[in-house]
Amino acid sequence: MQAPELVTLLQGRRVAVLTGAGMSTDSGIPDYRGPDSPPSNPMTIRQFTSDPVFRQRYWARNHVGWRHMDDTLPNAGHRALAALEHSGVVSGVITQNVDLLHTKAGTRNVINLHGTYAEVICLDCGHTMTRAALAEMLEAANPGFAERAEAVGGIAVAPDADAVVGDTSSFTIIDCTECGGMLKPNIVYFGESVPKDRVAHAYTMVDEADTLLVAGSSLTVFSGFRFVRHAAGLGIPVAIINRGRTRGDDLATVKIDTGCSPMLALLSDELPIVMSA
Numbered sequence: 344m345q346a347p348e349l350v351t352l353l354q355g356r357r358v359a360v361l362t363g364a365g366m367s368t369d370s371g372i373p374d375y376r377g378p379d380s381p382p383s384n385p386m387t388i389r390q391f392t393s394d395p396v397f398r399q400r401y402w403a404r405n406h407v408g409w410r411h412m413d414d415t416l417p418n419a420g421h422r423a424l425a426a427l428e429h430s431g432v433v434s435g436v437i438t439q440n441v442d443l444l445h446t447k448a449g450t451r452n453v454i455n456l457h458g459t460y461a462e463v464i465c466l467d468c469g470h471t472m473t474r475a476a477l478a479e480m481l482e483a484a485n486p487g488f489a490e491r492a493e494a495v496g497g498i499a500v501a502p503d504a505d506a507v508v509g510d511t512s513s514f515t516i517i518d519c520t521e522c523g524g525m526l527k528p529n530i531v532y533f534g535e536s537v538p539k540d541r542v543a544h545a546y547t548m549v550d551e552a553d554t555l556l557v558a559g560s561s562l563t564v565f566s567g568f569r570f571v572r573h574a575a576g577l578g579i580p581v582a583i584i585n586r587g588r589t590r591g592d593d594l595a596t597v598k599i600d601t602g603c604s605p606m607l608a609l610l611s612d613e614l615p616i617v618m619s620a
């Protein structure tokens with residue numbers, strides 16, 4: 344595999360990276376928007392807050408699914424970006440993924456645009472707790488539920504740590520320990536906005552870079568696409584590695600239609616050598 348145009352565009356430049364679900368498919372987390380994936384019906388914040396039965400089913404599935412997310416390991420693409428940060432090529436990563444795989448791979452400067460699976464927030468008082476702490480409370484309230492769900496099989500890890508499991512009508516959910524309010528994974532769902540300070544931080548990362556590299560995102564969602572539009576507007580070149588079309592293709596200087604892991608591994612092999620030449 345070769346990508347001379349991409350290597351030429353990135354060489355000698357400080358690169359900010361924007362990643363999406365396609366980054367984590369090689370770690371076994373499905374990309375519901377990928378060309379080979381089934382159509383998805385992502386949960387909206389309104390469904391979550393307005394429907395107690397939906398919420399109960401959500402937490403039952405999440406109680407099983409989150410530990411699979413927690414066990415998921417970074418792939419060669421995540422490791423390549425961490426190496427590129429270490430060698431000074433990559434200035435930081437803005438990710439739309441909630442899986443923490445960039446952090447697990449060793450990247451230090453990560454903006455988790457949509458939050459992470461590992462934290463829970465109270466929608467009423469803003470109190471946060473770790474997902475692991477909530478897991479202990481959910482297990483105490485629903486002894487053996489996760490084990491029984493695992494035993495019947497059919498567990499699929501989804502991007503939001505949801506998982507497919509039946510028999511959820513008896514599941515007991517947990518409310519905020521501080522105020523009794525409604526708990527939610529601290530993830531930005533459809534219909535919610537990314538916190539303003541987080542967006543500003545990400546814009547700054549793009550502003551300070553010489554190039555924006557998009558890896559594994561179709562840029563369908565505006566929360567990611569806006570950074571491509573922002574970069575293009577400032578004359579900062581945009582490179583895109585993604586399997587299939589993206590909303591940003593017309594704004595990209597270079598577009599490589601392929602999976603992330605092999606291409607990023609190639610970049611981490613070639614770019615430090617190019618830079619020191």
Ligand SMILES: [Zn+2]
Pocket residue numbers: 465466467468469470519520521522523524525
């Ligand atoms: Zn609360």
